[in-house]
Amino acid sequence: MSCKLRIVVVGCGRFAQSFVPLFKAHPVVEKVWVCDLKKDREEDYARRFGVDRFSSFEDALRSPEVNAVAIFTQRFKHGPMVIEALKAGKHVYSSVPCAISVDEIVEIEKLIRETRLTYSMGETGFYRAPAIFCREEFNKGTFGKFVYGEAQYNHDIRNMEDSFRSSGVDDWRSYAGIPPFFYPSHSTAMILSAMPGVYATKVTALGFSGSPRTDIYGTDGQNLYNNPFSSESMLMQLSNGGIARISENRCIGWKSPETYITQFYGSEGGYEFSVAHHHLAVWDKDDPKSVVMKDVSEQLQPESVYDLMKKDYGAAIQAIADSFGFTETSPIQPTERIPKEFDGLPNRHNGTHHFLIDDFCRAFETGKLSPTNIWAVARFNIPGLVAHQSALQGSIPLDVPDLGDPPADWPVLDYKTMDR
Numbered sequence: 001m002s003c004k005l006r007i008v009v010v011g012c013g014r015f016a017q018s019f020v021p022l023f024k025a026h027p028v029v030e031k032v033w034v035c036d037l038k039k040d041r042e043e044d045y046a047r048r049f050g051v052d053r054f055s056s057f058e059d060a061l062r063s064p065e066v067n068a069v070a071i072f073t074q075r076f077k078h079g080p081m082v083i084e085a086l087k088a089g090k091h092v093y094s095s096v097p098c099a100i101s102v103d104e105i106v107e108i109e110k111l112i113r114e115t116r117l118t119y120s121m122g123e124t125g126f127y128r129a130p131a132i133f134c135r136e137e138f139n140k141g142t143f144g145k146f147v148y149g150e151a152q153y154n155h156d157i158r159n160m161e162d163s164f165r166s167s168g169v170d171d172w173r174s175y176a177g178i179p180p181f182f183y184p185s186h187s188t189a190m191i192l193s194a195m196p197g198v199y200a201t202k203v204t205a206l207g208f209s210g211s212p213r214t215d216i217y218g219t220d221g222q223n224l225y226n227n228p229f230s231s232e233s234m235l236m237q238l239s240n241g242g243i244a245r246i247s248e249n250r251c252i253g254w255k256s257p258e259t260y261i262t263q264f265y266g267s268e269g270g271y272e273f274s275v276a277h278h279h280l281a282v283w284d285k286d287d288p289k290s291v292v293m294k295d296v297s298e299q300l301q302p303e304s305v306y307d308l309m310k311k312d313y314g315a316a317i318q319a320i321a322d323s324f325g326f327t328e329t330s331p332i333q334p335t336e337r338i339p340k341e342f343d344g345l346p347n348r349h350n351g352t353h354h355f356l357i358d359d360f361c362r363a364f365e366t367g368k369l370s371p372t373n374i375w376a377v378a379r380f381n382i383p384g385l386v387a388h389q390s391a392l393q394g395s396i397p398l399d400v401p402d403l404g405d406p407p408a409d410w411p412v413l414d415y416k417t418m419d420r
């Protein structure tokens with residue numbers, strides 16, 4: 001087998017265009033192809049990015065020239081396509097979610113454990129500034145014992161309508177009504193990735209079924225999933241005794257910030273975020289009855305956003321609501337580890353894309369696990385799938401299956417250095 005990646009990007013829709021240039025530029029990648037059921041999209045990508053086309057996903061899996069695939073198809077297709085790719089002996093980069101059934105995730109984990117192929121799910125939440133900040137402070141012991149946290153991912157369906165329309169299915173409404181908790185990892189990852197090895201043991205959930213988009217969310221069969229909920233919230237009981245509230249909102253009066261931790265409290269310290277400001281509080285060492293509160297926004301906001309906050313706060317929060325800073329990194333993110341070949345290339349979702357592609361490539365190169373390996377992402381995805389069942393069944397508490405830690409002889413790359 002080639003010691004470099006020869007990868008087919010499958011699905012030339014709206015998202016993958018941010019990633020083809022990154023795969024092309026990464027020093028571990030030798031060749032990139034693109035492939036789509038819609039040949040006009042495939043052709044457009046091939047022309048724009050100067051790459052070859054592959055006739056079909058199935059042909060890519062059969063080809064000895066190809067050793068990896070990157071799955072950027074619609075969210076309900078990931079599970080079956082990843083399983084097929086692993087069975088064909090290909091390394092897999094998958095966009096989120098991992099899969100939309102627990103059985104599919106169990107099958108993916110089993111195949112990876114048996115084949116030792118590289119798998120990485122591109123969870124942007126893992127590299128968002130609040131997740132990194134809470135992870136670093138938690139590891140230092142600043143928070144003490146974790147008590148309670150809150151995270152959410154807000155993405156209004158009215159702004160997503162165009163993407164569902166263009167997503168390759170005529171009956172777009174039936175797919176757009178996917179339960180919010182079938183796509184839970186942007187919020188769960190924020191809290192769980194801050195505490196490596198911690199997982200949900202039990203969930204109880206509620207769903208909001210009063211969405212104005214009754215054409216998308218309803219129980220009379222207009223969506224494929226018989227899903228009535230446009231928003232879902234759950235409480236997770238965690239393996240370390242802590243509690244987390246997680247919300248996935250698809251029809252609300254809010255745009256940005258979209259993926260964030262609002263509260264992360266431990267016995268010794270707490271973090272809070274609201275729109276623009278990030279705060280850290282810790283008990284005062286010299287006066288145990290007082291708390292020292294610091295504004296840590298400078299570390300967590302992109303430089304341009306922080307500068308505007310200082311100059312004109314009103315303008316800054318409007319800019320944040322309009323997604324200002326979306327393409328930029330923050331000082332807390334370990335950008336020193338990013339290959340120089342990515343300099344000047346597109347980066348989105350608060351500068352997380354470069355990390356995600358480097359994680360996959362570096363995991364392949366070293367034979368180590370990506371930080372967002374299957375064992376990590378099973379813990380991000382499965383609680384949502386179980387919580388949707390809880391919400392449908394009157395919020396009954398349900399146990400969450402856990403697929404365990406990675407095999408002891410398969411080390412995970414350090415997200416700050418990539419072991420370089």
Ligand SMILES: NC(=O)c1ccc[n+]([C@@H]2O[C@H](COP(=O)([O-])OP(=O)(O)OC[C@H]3O[C@@H](n4cnc5c(N)ncnc54)[C@H](O)[C@@H]3O)[C@@H](O)[C@H]2O)c1
Nearest residue numbers: 011012013014015036037057072073074075095096167168
């Ligand atoms: N923050 C994030 O992590 C984030 C953001 C946006 C999208 N995504 C994920 O990225 C994925 C792609 O999103 P998108 O908006 O580009 O979707 P899209 O619908 O615009 O594109 C999907 C493409 O896949 C193609 N496709 C489907 N089945 C195929 C097959 N068997 N072979 C070849 N091509 C096939 C479709 O024709 C379509 O062009 C989604 O799963 C979404 O969840 C993640």
